[in-house]
Amino acid sequence: MSELVIEAEGLRKEFRTRRGELRVAVQGLDLAVPAGGVHGFLGPNGSGKTTTIRMLLGLARATAGTMRLFGQPVPRRLPAVVGRVGAVVEMPKFSPNLTGRQNLLLLSRSIGAPDTRVDAAVESVGLTDRDRDRYKSYSLGMKQRLAIAATLLKDPELLILDEPTNGLDPAGIREIRDMIRGLGAAGVTVLLSSHILAEVQQVCSSATIIGNGRLLASGRVEDLVGGDAVHRISVPDAAAARSTLESAGFVVAPDSSGQPEGTLLVEAERPAEVTRALAGAGIWLSELTSMRPDLETVFLQLTAADTLGGHLTAHTGPDGGRS
Amino acid sequence: MIALLRVELTRLRWRRAVVLLLLAAVVIPALVLAATAWNTRPVSEAERRNAELTVEREAEQPYMQRQLKRCEAKPERWGAAGGGADEVEAACAEAILPQAEWYLTRSPLDLVQEREEGSAIAVAVVLGALMLLLGTTFVGHDWNSGSMSNQLLFEPRRARVWLAKGLTVLAVTAGFAALVLAAYWTGLWAIASSRDLDLPDGTMTEAYQQVLRGAALCGVAGLGGYALTMLFRSTVATLGVMFAVALAGATLLGVLGVPTHHWVLPHNNAMAVLVDGIEFTVWERPGCDGGPRVPDRCVERITAFGGAVYFAVITLAASAASLASFGRRDVP
Numbered sequence: 001m002s003e004l005v006i007e008a009e010g011l012r013k014e015f016r017t018r019r020g021e022l023r024v025a026v027q028g029l030d031l032a033v034p035a036g037g038v039h040g041f042l043g044p045n046g047s048g049k050t051t052t053i054r055m056l057l058g059l060a061r062a063t064a065g066t067m068r069l070f071g072q073p074v075p076r077r078l079p080a081v082v083g084r085v086g087a088v089v090e091m092p093k094f095s096p097n098l099t100g101r102q103n104l105l106l107l108s109r110s111i112g113a114p115d116t117r118v119d120a121a122v123e124s125v126g127l128t129d130r131d132r133d134r135y136k137s138y139s140l141g142m143k144q145r146l147a148i149a150a151t152l153l154k155d156p157e158l159l160i161l162d163e164p165t166n167g168l169d170p171a172g173i174r175e176i177r178d179m180i181r182g183l184g185a186a187g188v189t190v191l192l193s194s195h196i197l198a199e200v201q202q203v204c205s206s207a208t209i210i211g212n213g214r215l216l217a218s219g220r221v222e223d224l225v226g227g228d229a230v231h232r233i234s235v236p237d238a239a240a241a242r243s244t245l246e247s248a249g250f251v252v253a254p255d256s257s258g259q260p261e262g263t264l265l266v267e268a269e270r271p272a273e274v275t276r277a278l279a280g281a282g283i284w285l286s287e288l289t290s291m292r293p294d295l296e297t298v299f300l301q302l303t304a305a306d307t308l309g310g311h312l313t314a315h316t317g318p319d320g321g322r323s
Numbered sequence: 324m325i326a327l328l329r330v331e332l333t334r335l336r337w338r339r340a341v342v343l344l345l346l347a348a349v350v351i352p353a354l355v356l357a358a359t360a361w362n363t364r365p366v367s368e369a370e371r372r373n374a375e376l377t378v379e380r381e382a383e384q385p386y387m388q389r390q391l392k393r394c395e396a397k398p399e400r401w402g403a404a405g406g407g408a409d410e411v412e413a414a415c416a417e418a419i420l421p422q423a424e425w426y427l428t429r430s431p432l433d434l435v436q437e438r439e440e441g442s443a444i445a446v447a448v449v450l451g452a453l454m455l456l457l458g459t460t461f462v463g464h465d466w467n468s469g470s471m472s473n474q475l476l477f478e479p480r481r482a483r484v485w486l487a488k489g490l491t492v493l494a495v496t497a498g499f500a501a502l503v504l505a506a507y508w509t510g511l512w513a514i515a516s517s518r519d520l521d522l523p524d525g526t527m528t529e530a531y532q533q534v535l536r537g538a539a540l541c542g543v544a545g546l547g548g549y550a551l552t553m554l555f556r557s558t559v560a561t562l563g564v565m566f567a568v569a570l571a572g573a574t575l576l577g578v579l580g581v582p583t584h585h586w587v588l589p590h591n592n593a594m595a596v597l598v599d600g601i602e603f604t605v606w607e608r609p610g611c612d613g614g615p616r617v618p619d620r621c622v623e624r625i626t627a628f629g630g631a632v633y634f635a636v637i638t639l640a641a642s643a644a645s646l647a648s649f650g651r652r653d654v655p
């Protein structure tokens with residue numbers, strides 16, 4: 001078992017609304033993020049992701065529960081570990097009338113880091129030629145980049161990113177994704193909260209899904225999305241194909257979703273395994289479509305079930321990648 | 324902590340509103356100094372000649388001449404009797420004709436008066452207001468832009484953050500006010516010496532003591548503004564609350580008929596600190612309604628020490644509330 005970088009048990013946060021009502025943003029949340037790799041932190045709007053992150057970072061006080069960063073109890077021992085944690089919480093927040101560079105200088109000097117650290121951070125997010133402009137003149141994407149640059153000032157071992165690609169253009173999203181992936185590969189643990197699930201699925205090794213402030217699912221992404229893909233095949237003789245595949249050990253079912261005669265659903269890791277098995281028996285496919293349950297589907301199922309209180313229904317969507 | 328203090332000093336320097344306020348804190352006293360110099364300038368030859376001309380013209384007016392004739396006829400009625408005709412004529416002229424001095428009423432620069440009720444007090448008050456705004460806007464901006472949370476991600480020890488910012492505000496406002504007030508007094512002194520006015524002994528010693536008192540008040544104003552803004556988390560809210568308290572407090576006391584003691588009001592205490600104690604006559608007290616001599620029991624005093632205690636208590640209370648609130652409350 002690997003060491004845990006972030007732990008939370010029974011985490012709870014209550015807010016008083018303006019009218020004095022109690023709003024429970026986080027209720028009894030357990031969180032465990034292992035060291036290394038990129039960990040997705042997912043949940044619908046208002047499910048308590050930002051609130052959880054703010055509690056971990058000492059910006060908000062937990063109503064109940066315990067938290068640990070690098071094994072140290074926080075917020076009590078936060079000063080001891082905060083130097084190893086970089087974070088972007090929700091929107092980038094800087095002084096609008098200072099330049100991007102001045103904003104970073106103030107932060108890096110407050111931890112006694114040399115000013116050269118700022119140059120490196122600015123360069124690694126591609127802001128070098130705009131860092132002497134006022135922050136308020138930045139586009140949203142540039143503000144996000146500056147916020148990410150700020151997290152790099154500490155040379156962090158843990159990066160907590162709350163929707164870091166919010167407002168970035170496609171090239172920017174890819175850049176940040178590559179950067180996150182690179183950091184993850186370099187041994188930095190990243191907690192990534194994002195609504196772009198295709199993004200998360202591409203970079204995350206594990207994920208936690210929450211809804212209404214509660215844990216819904218947590219684990220490795222492969223485990224969350226389930227095992228093998230399902231392939232829909234069309235063959236001239238469905239019965240022969242079915243017996244061939246079943247004797248080869250595949251799980252096969254007739255497609256009942258109004259498809260023409262001769263259509264089967266086969267579970268297999270790769271489509272090539274199916275074609276090879278059938279070709280060996282002299283059966284040739286006229287069509288093959290692969291469907292893999294993706295994170296988005298799983299997410300929607302889990303969170304819909306959570307909000308509706310209903311049962312999970314097995315359901316798969318077409319695999320965009322056609323892998 | 325040293326790193327934090329340095330950072331806050333840099334932040335202060337980089338903030339435009341702060342620079343503008345400091346600029347105003349130089350420009351306004353400079354203008355007041357110039358105005359004081361101009362309003363106390365010595366009477367020039369031209370002015371004197373002008374006044375003499377006016378006086379001569381007045382003297383030639385027929386009613387003046389008639390008046391003069393009457394005086395010469397009955398000098399005892401003007402107290403000009405005695406002596407020969409020449410003497411009577413001179414005495415009557417003096418009693419009746421206008422004098423050039425009457426038209427040259429501008430009083431010369433009086434440093435003691437400037438210190439006790441004049442422009443130096445006004446300058447100290449203006450500086451205090453500017454420093455209060457400085458303390459408020461400096462940290463109001465952190466809350467407004469949300470950059471406070473970013474700062475706490477780098478230094479989560481909130482008491483330290485509060486102290487570093489507070490000490491910076493205190494040092495900068497008090498230090499800057501000391502420089503400006505000292506420069507103001509040096510300016511007054513330079514004007515007085517260039518006009519060959521003789522200064523009573525110890526004038527400048529007392530002046531520089533007032534500089535220190537004024538600087539301390541300005542530091543307290545800056546720190547107080549800062550502490551309240553850390554409590555209310557917005558410049559506008561802080562200024563609004565201060566205004567409301569001043570207005571509502573006075574109105575409420577008035578409506579309730581609670582006698583407002585002089586020592587309750589901040590400006591009386593500020594004055595007491597600046598001029599080393601002030602006195603009031605309490606006319607409302609029985610037996611205190613006038614008369615040529617005010618009996619001692621009708622006089623209330625606020626000493627400089629009393630004023631200092633007043634501000635120390637308010638500032639400490641505001642700072643303690645602010646620090647406690649900042650340490651506990653969630654930061655957006």
Ligand SMILES: Nc1ncnc2c1ncn2[C@@H]1O[C@H](COP(=O)(O)OP(=O)(O)OP(=O)(O)O)[C@@H](O)[C@H]1O
Pocket residue numbers: 015016017023024025043044045046047048049050051052
């Ligand atoms: N300061 C606050 N006062 C009152 N309620 C709050 C406060 N902050 C958050 N909440 C409430 O807590 C709940 C969780 O909010 P949070 O911002 O953590 O959600 P989130 O998962 O980050 O959502 P999103 O995906 O939209 O960013 C919401 O119902 C929100 O209204």
Ligand SMILES: [Mg+2]
Pocket residue numbers: 049050051090162
């Ligand atoms: Mg959020």
